[in-house]
Amino acid sequence: MKFIVLVGDGMADYPIPELGDLTPLQAANTPNMDFIAKHGRNGVAKTVPESMTPGSDVANLSIMGYDPVQYYAGRGPLEAASMDVALGKDDIAFRCNLITEKDGLLADYSAGHISSEEARILIGAVDSELGNDCKFHAGVSYRHLLVMGQGERAVCTPPHDVVGQSIADVLPRGEDSEILIDLIRASKSILETHELNAKRKKDGKNIANLIWPWGQGKAPLMPSLMELYGISGSIISAVDLLKGIGKYAGLSVIDVPGATGYLDTNFSGKAAYALESLQERDFVFVHVEAPDEAGHMGNTEAKVRAIEDFDEKVVGGMLNELGGFGEYRIMVLPDHPTPVSIKTHTREPVPFALYSSTRKADYVNRFDEFSARNGVFGLVEGHTLMKLLTK
Structure with missing residues (x-):
């Protein structure tokens, strides 16, 4: 059968x-x-x-x-398994989108469905600058992974649920949220000035100028x-x-x-x-x-x-x-x-x-x-x- x-x-x-x-x-x-x-x-x-x-x-x-x-146990650890990213017992895995912020609003949850090749370069740049106490892993298109040892209790919002809303209103909140907010804000200067995004902007495409972690959890x-x-x-x-x-x-x-x-x-x-x-x-x-x-x-x-x-x-x-x-x-x-x-x-x-x-x-x-x-x-x-x- x-x-x-x-x-x-x-x-x-x-x-x-x-x-x-x-x-x-x-x-x-x-x-x-x-x-x-x-x-x-x-x-x-x-x-x-x-x-x-x-x-x-x-x-x-x-x-x-x-x-x-x-x-x-959370979306992040499921995506980690698919990417062959082994999680330790204390590791917290987050789904990490590349998104478009425009005029303070979450304008696009997928950064124009950015290609995997472009996204890999941008996530690499973010990891190079911010990956000291955490690690970013490139996935497919706008869908990536963030692994760190904290942040499990933060309340994070899926970006596709809040398109058009103010970034300030939908940032992670509650316990453990500050570290995530700091990473989101720090990613903007890295991504917005990247030459790849300059080319996307010139071509009339949405730029990937923020990371957005959500869906966190430990390995089930x-x-x-x-x-x-x-x-x-x-x-x-x-x-x-x-x-x-x-x-x-x-x-x-x-x-x-x-x-x-x-x-x-x-x-x-x-x-x-x-x-x-x-x-x-x-x-x-x-x-x-x-x-x-x-x-x-x-x-x-x-x-x-x-x-x-x-x-x-x-x-x-x-x-x-x-x-x-x-x-x-x-x-x-x-x-x-x-x-x-x-x-x-x-x-x-x-x-x-x-x-x-x-x-x-x-x-x-x-x-x-x-x-x-x-x-x-x-x-x-x-x-x-x-x-x-x-x-």
Whole structure:
């Protein structure tokens, strides 16, 4: 038996007037996800506990079968694992964005989706100047890592949640926050005067003129998926966070050429590499960030297009070839909603559809936020999805 999970990050949304009060999932042409819904079984999953922030870290940990209340220790250590940065027992790992500050406002949480090559140079400059009692590690695009021995109790705000707000109003606060504020402020003179940012400004691009640490925590203690569910396999994602979850879960991380974590990602390549992995392994978890990025941009057209690309090139690319593997089960879902109207994550339950080559279907005819509510599974806790898939 082969097991497949396909996650379109942030696909779920609210009805949008410009789409005739349809959600992007309802408006998009999604014949492959509709096939899974029509010929499989459906429901809605609560992937984010009420006590937790609706982030991709918590939601995907839940989808992978781990109760976040028990296992979540922060986003930073998950990203550290994906970057092969070993954490000591007292180390605190922070996700560290490169952002754009303009006129005192947090203007762009991604510094114009800066390239990894440019970002590596800038993070290197910051580490050279500020990395005495801490260490900066370059990641992908605007997503980087800060490791230090303090700051765990500071209250830090995800930058994508406060775009357009005053920097002064959203700085880290509470205990342990001063060291982080000092690093943020010290980074400005280093980054703003860097020749690379001068070129970006000349080219009309947003400059990366501040660091922004958040999502901190210590290394978690997690059993593997083999220990919990008796399966092993692979994870495919362009996002360090997801790779880190996969490593802690005992999965092999597969890097796909051209996978960017953005709207231009290599959708078809992810399906091809997932199918290749299934030749040797029984489980693959495929994550696509593009719909979430479109949601954060507030771009309805881009979100519909990202959903259609996910359906055609990832879901369809998998479905067209799975018949050759014998018995299989495939689940498709978002991790959380990222409504374009508010440009950030929310905690509403998300639709999921599970198709099994050996089980009967329910009576849902298409895949979307509202149709799934009529499915046989009803409302389930997100961390039980892996049991539904494997048992």
